[in-house]
């Protein structure tokens with residue numbers, strides 16, 4: 018289970034600079050295809066063989082100065098609830114400010130590992146200035162410079178030492194597949210689960226979930242056992258406003274990381290919104306299977322092209338990963354709810370697809386020979402061999418002479434072809450071009 022690390026602290030101490038250093042972000046902030054701004058404050062990282070998620074909570078604070086304090090207080094509270102490890106960033110140039118002292122006070126009671134990080138210690142002279150941060154009462158601290166990177170390696174060593182060892186995967190003890198039902202408040206998550214459970218008797222309820230608040234329900238359909246992970250209860254417990262992007266991300270992260278397939282329920286009467294996009298993107302980034310259910314379809318005025326237009330619009334919003342099932346349901350009339358579950362099972366199976374190397378070469382090499390990457394500066398890319406990697410989720414590598422000349426449009430072309438030939442519906446895949 019990957020740990021979740023939250024970065025907290027007042028504005029301008031260098032949280033986002035540190036965040037960028039920790040996640041070594043490679044993905045573009047604005048997706049060039051869809052033009053959608055992706056979430057810039059959530060990323061994945063690994064160090065010493067441990068994978069973890071990093072959330073820059075400060076990145077979500079927007080608003081005037083007077084709401085800052087209240088917002089930061091809420092964010093720290095939520096980070097304390099939801100994260101496994103907290104990094105509290107302070108600024109050596111400014112010294113301890115009243116807001117730092119406030120945050121420190123909130124952190125005093127917390128049982129989770131807390132790392133106080135004194136940032137902007139760009140040179141050794143500033144080490145002495147950092148001493149005053151002992152007065153925060155949080156014990157030892159780390160001095161770093163997010164700008165030039167000094168101290169960040171030691172910090173990462175210390176943080177990852179607090180994380181559990183990665184579990185060895187034992188195929189004999191494979192857990193049941195986990196399908197997480199997620200979505201905005203009131204989208205119909207509880208209704209969806211109730212509609213399913215109401216139909217079925219072979220249910221064992223309330224197996225204590227690994228996710229603290231979510232409830233796992235063992236379920237059988239089509240001779241296939243799986244756990245439905247109900248996140249609906251999470252909202253009901255929380256006191257904070259769910260409309261803020263930050264809360265939805267923070268709360269969705271853990272559920273999504275622990276699931277195999279994400280069943281994203283969207284309220285048709287509201288459309289596919291920012292939070293839906295965030296959840297989708299989190300699922301994609303974590304290589305989870307995805308099914309989108311457009312719920313409350315019974316409430317929609319239907320004209321000739323309503324469904325087609327609705328679906329087309331969503332596909333533009335989730336681009337470039339558009340090979341995702343979108344199903345129109347009503348939990349009220351039970352329209353297509355079993356179709357929805359059947360599709361989730363299919364997506365789960367697609368995600369496990371393993372294409373034999375010989376077959377894959379036969380098909381894909383033929384294709385890339387017929388449609389080779391465009392020559393650059395008179396140089397031709399020759400793809401010699403390709404295979405699916407032995408990773409838990411589908412990833413492919415194409416070996417060639419000049420991988421640096423293979424650009425994104427060609428990668429997308431290959432991905433699209435691959436998706437036409439093999440069934441990876443609902444499954445994020447990654448394609449690498451490597452030197453041979």
Ligand code: GDP
Pocket residue numbers: 026027028029030031032033034035075076136137138139161162163164165
């Ligand atoms: P945030 O509001 O906490 O996310 O802070 P930012 O990461 O946006 O940084 C605020 C300012 O501090 C920016 O101008 C950064 O360039 C600067 N900054 C961040 N880290 C360092 C550092 O290690 N040393 C110095 N000198 N400046 C830094």
Ligand code: GDP
Pocket residue numbers: 200201202203204205206207208209249312313314315316346347348349350
């Ligand atoms: P949750 O917060 O996502 O768990 O949403 P709920 O399942 O509690 O549903 C929120 C509201 O939407 C409730 O009043 C439901 O009765 C209503 N609702 C859910 N699904 C449907 C549907 O398919 N059609 C209609 N008309 N109402 C629905």
